[in-house]
Every structure is written in C-alpha cells, then in structure tokens.
Amino acid sequence: MAPVLFRFCRDLRVEDHAGLARAAALGPIVPVLVLDDALIARLKYSSRRASFFCHAVESLDRALRERGSQLTVRRGPLVATLRALAKGAQAQGVVWSYSYDAQGIRDEAELQSAFEESGLRAIGVHDAPAVPPEETTAAKASPGDGYVALAPYAEVWRAAEMASYEAPLLLRFAQADLTNEPLPSPHEFGCTDTEERASAALASDQLRHFLEYDAPQYTEAVNVPAEDRTSRLSAHLSFGTIAARSIVRETQQRAENGLLLAEERASFRRFLRSLAQRDFFLQLAWYHCADEKRSLQEKMRTFPFAEKHAELESWKEGRTGYPLVDAGIRQLHQTGWMHPRVRSVAASFLCFDLGVDWRVGLQEWDRHLIEDDPALAIGNWQWVAGVGADLAAYPRIYNPIKQARRFDPHGKYVRHWIPELAHRPAVLLRSPEALALELPLYGSAGYPQPVLDHAREARAFLSSYNEFIGQAGVPQSSPR
Numbered sequence: 001m002a003p004v005l006f007r008f009c010r011d012l013r014v015e016d017h018a019g020l021a022r023a024a025a026l027g028p029i030v031p032v033l034v035l036d037d038a039l040i041a042r043l044k045y046s047s048r049r050a051s052f053f054c055h056a057v058e059s060l061d062r063a064l065r066e067r068g069s070q071l072t073v074r075r076g077p078l079v080a081t082l083r084a085l086a087k088g089a090q091a092q093g094v095v096w097s098y099s100y101d102a103q104g105i106r107d108e109a110e111l112q113s114a115f116e117e118s119g120l121r122a123i124g125v126h127d128a129p130a131v132p133p134e135e136t137t138a139a140k141a142s143p144g145d146g147y148v149a150l151a152p153y154a155e156v157w158r159a160a161e162m163a164s165y166e167a168p169l170l171l172r173f174a175q176a177d178l179t180n181e182p183l184p185s186p187h188e189f190g191c192t193d194t195e196e197r198a199s200a201a202l203a204s205d206q207l208r209h210f211l212e213y214d215a216p217q218y219t220e221a222v223n224v225p226a227e228d229r230t231s232r233l234s235a236h237l238s239f240g241t242i243a244a245r246s247i248v249r250e251t252q253q254r255a256e257n258g259l260l261l262a263e264e265r266a267s268f269r270r271f272l273r274s275l276a277q278r279d280f281f282l283q284l285a286w287y288h289c290a291d292e293k294r295s296l297q298e299k300m301r302t303f304p305f306a307e308k309h310a311e312l313e314s315w316k317e318g319r320t321g322y323p324l325v326d327a328g329i330r331q332l333h334q335t336g337w338m339h340p341r342v343r344s345v346a347a348s349f350l351c352f353d354l355g356v357d358w359r360v361g362l363q364e365w366d367r368h369l370i371e372d373d374p375a376l377a378i379g380n381w382q383w384v385a386g387v388g389a390d391l392a393a394y395p396r397i398y399n400p401i402k403q404a405r406r407f408d409p410h411g412k413y414v415r416h417w418i419p420e421l422a423h424r425p426a427v428l429l430r431s432p433e434a435l436a437l438e439l440p441l442y443g444s445a446g447y448p449q450p451v452l453d454h455a456r457e458a459r460a461f462l463s464s465y466n467e468f469i470g471q472a473g474v475p476q477s478s479p480r
C-alpha cells in the first residue's frame with residue numbers, strides 16, 4: 001500500500017489526533033513539517049511563541065521516533081515542498097489538519113487544488129475544535145452555514161458526542177528514504193530561547209492538575225486574576241499539543257462525579273462553556289474566513305474607530321494610570337499570557353476609552369502572546385469591541401475601577417505586576433483618583449496618573465455610538 005504524507009502544523013502530538021487517524025486509514029504515514037513563509041512570519045512575531053513551537057516540535061519528533069518513525073522537516077513554499085516530498089516518498093497524497101484563519105484556509109485550498117490536479121489525494125480534517133463545524137451546523141434549525149450567536153451554538157455543542165481517536169496501534173508509519181533538514185530552533189526565527197516548554201506530556205499533566213485542584217473553583221478563578229487558577233492551556237491548544245476533545249471528555253467525566261458540590265459542578269459546566277466558546281469562534285472563522293480583518297457586523301464596518309490616540313503608547317506599555325489595565329499589559333509582556341478577565345478589561349479600555357480600532361490591539365498583543373490562534377484572537381477582539389458575534393444591544397464597556405474593586409479588591413494582582421505600587425494601600429489601588437492624589441505626596445517611583453477620565457470617555461463613546469447607529473437607521477437600545 002502506498003504511503004501518505006501527514007503535514008503537521010498546529011497539531012503537534014500523536015495522541016487523540018483526528019488527522020493522523022484519517023491518514024492511517026489510507027496507508028502508512030510519512031510525518032512531515034513544512035516551514036513556509038507564513039509559518040515563519042508568525043513565529044518571528046513573538047520570541048516566546050517561537051520557543052514554545054520549537055520545543056513542541058522537538059517533543060513530537062521524540063514521540064515519532066519512539067514509534068519507529070521521525071519528523072521529516074523541510075523549508076520552502078508549502079505546495080511545492082509537499083509535492084516534492086510526495087514524489088520522493090511515492091505517496092498517494094497528503095492529509096492535514098484544517099486551519100481556521102483566512103491565510104491558512106487559502107493556502108490549504110491551493111494545496112488541495114494542486115494535489116488533486118496531479119491525481120493525488122488531498123484531505124483536510126477538523127482536529128482543532130472539539131466538535132467539527134459541519135456537525136453543529138447539521139443540527140441548526142435556521143438556514144445558512146454556521147452560527148453567529150453563542151447561546152444556540154452552545155446548546156447544540158453540549159449535546160454533541162465527543163469523538164475519540166486514541167488508537168495508537170492503528171498508526172502505521174512508512175520507512176521513507178527522504179533527506180531531512182534540522183528541527184527548527186528559536187534562533188532560526190531571530191529569537192532567543194525562553195523558558196517556554198511544550199509537549200503533549202506537559203499539556204496532559206497540566207490538564208490533570210487543573211481538573212483535580214482548580215476546575216472545581218473555575219467559576220471564581222476565571223474572574224479573579226490574583227489566584228491564577230485557570231487552565232493555562234491556550235498555548236497548548238493553539239499548537240495542538242493536546243486535543244480539545246481530550247479536554248472536554250476528561251472534564252465531562254469529572255463533572256459526573258456524584259460527590260461534587262453544586263458549585264463545583266457549576267464550575268465544571270462553566271469551563272466546558274469556555275471550550276464551547278472556543279469552538280464557536282473557530283466555526284465562525286470557518287464560515288466567514290473572507291472577513292478575517294473586517295467586522296462581522298455589517299453595520300459596524302464603517303464605525304469611526306481611530307487608528308491612533310495620544311495615549312495609545314501608554315496603553316501598549318501598561319502606563320495608563322489604571323492599575324488593573326496596566327497590570328494585565330505587564331503580565332502579558334513578562335509571561336506571554338494575560339488572565340481572561342483582565343484581557344476583557346484592557347481590550348475594552350483600548351476600544352472604548354481610547355476609541356482605537358480593535359485591529360490595533362489585535363496586532364499589538366500578537367507580538368507578545370505565546371498562543372498562536374489568529375481565528376480565536378479575531379473572534380475575541382471583535383466580541384469585546386462590539387463588532388462581532390456578541391449580540392448585546394449595547395457595547396460592553398468595562399469600568400476598570402469597578403472591575404478592580406470587584407475582582408482584585410485587595411490589590412494582590414496589581415501589586416504583583418506593578419512593582420511601583422507594591423506597597424500602596426489596597427484602597428488606593430481601587431481608586432485611580434485617590435492614587436493620583438497620593439503619589440505626589442509619597443513618591444510614585446514613576447507610576448503615572450490616569451491618562452484620561454474613564455467615565456467621561458465612556459459617555460463620549462456612547463454618544464458617538466448612538467449618533468452612528470441613528471444615522472445608520474438601526475433601532476437604539478438603552479445601556480444595560
């Protein structure tokens with residue numbers, strides 16, 4: 001039986017792998033990784049991302065070698081490189097895991113066309129989402145592809161059966177006589193090696209620890225940044241060192257424990273909903289890839305968000321004078337990750353307090369995040385900016401002062417990430433105005449006063465929003 005290429009990219013594992021299972025059904029597998037210009041550009045953008053990716057690739061190669069194979073690495077254009085590999089291995093075709101960003105979807109459409117024109121198989125497989133987009137769409141009552149509202153999607157998603165591809169004995173690898181290139185290293189992308197480590201084993205251990213100790217309190221943890229008890233699996237999911245299906249199945253099993261308290265069971269459900277929301281954004285991108293950088297809501301595509309602002313650099317540097325916003329930005333800079341609650345607050349500040357376009361924030365954070373999931377990033381930024389799938393009648397403007405009082409009342413998170421404020425009383429950290437009065441008296445060590453008045457800017461944005469919607473002829477609603 002002729003072998004088949006399997007092209008790895010953001011699915012760097014062998015466990016519970018839908019794509020590998022599909023390839024194994026066709027014949028012995030030749031595992032390949034192609035470093036093309038698009039992938040290299042994504043990795044060059046962030047040192048931590050490049051380091052994470054390289055360690056994940058190294059771990060994948062070890063796992064393949066334990067199974068009598070190895071990862072064949074090539075650098076060059078995707079289609080031409082894979083065609084050359086297919087010819088060298090005398091392969092019947094290529095299988096890959098689908099991408100969900102517009103660039104990836106276009107590249108894979110070109111790949112499929114080129115292989116099929118050559119009489120070779122070209123098969124894409126949904127591996128990143130726990131539930132494939134077509135499966136949820138098939139259960140959709142209204143016409144059209146995909147869902148644009150989360151609530152009905154989540155209901156269908158919860159009822160879906162999670163597939164499993166844990167059948168390692170079915171994986172057969174070909175002994176192809178192909179020349180190989182070195183595994184990628186962070187230095188290749190102009191990056192220094194960081195402390196980011198990645199492997200399927202690490203991801204699995206992290207999941208088990210989370211489900212055992214933190215998931216029962218997830219409802220609180222997802223909102224309390226100081227505790228840092230969320231799953232922290234976003235980077236692992238984005239590079240596929242763990243399958244979303246595996247996470248869902250294990251979470252569902254834990255949630256069925258009859259000894260759980262009611263609030264613990266609710267926390268497991270809340271975590272599952274976050275996974276459903278991840279799949280929701282992936283299916284949204286799958287069906288609307290042409291609108292990658294354009295607002296999903298047609299009415300908001302001409303809204304006059306600004307490209308620049310006098311205090312944009314203050315936001316980028318974590319020096320807005322609003323401690324919760326600044327702490328989040330600094331956490332991102334130092335770790336490549338930001339707590340989900342604080343992400344919403346910091347993104348809201350950019351879009352509504354500064355009135356700056358969400359795409360500016362998308363590009364800025366992309367320089368620091370370890371996770372590499374453009375489709376999810378776009379979906380989340382559009383959601384916060386009120387231009388995407390969130391069907392709220394009014395923009396969700398987060399008040400950074402109230403958010404700090406509610407979710408970081410003792411200032412633990414702020415003090416950790418802003419050393420200038422490490423010894424300030426919690427009551428001052430919850431009030432930028434009071435903090436601004438206190439800093440000149442006792443020394444600020446360089447921490448700035450608020451760059452703007454949140455209440456005034458929020459009112460100004462809502463006024464502009466109402467005027468815009470009124471001119472567009474869209475019925476207005478009152479803020480919630």
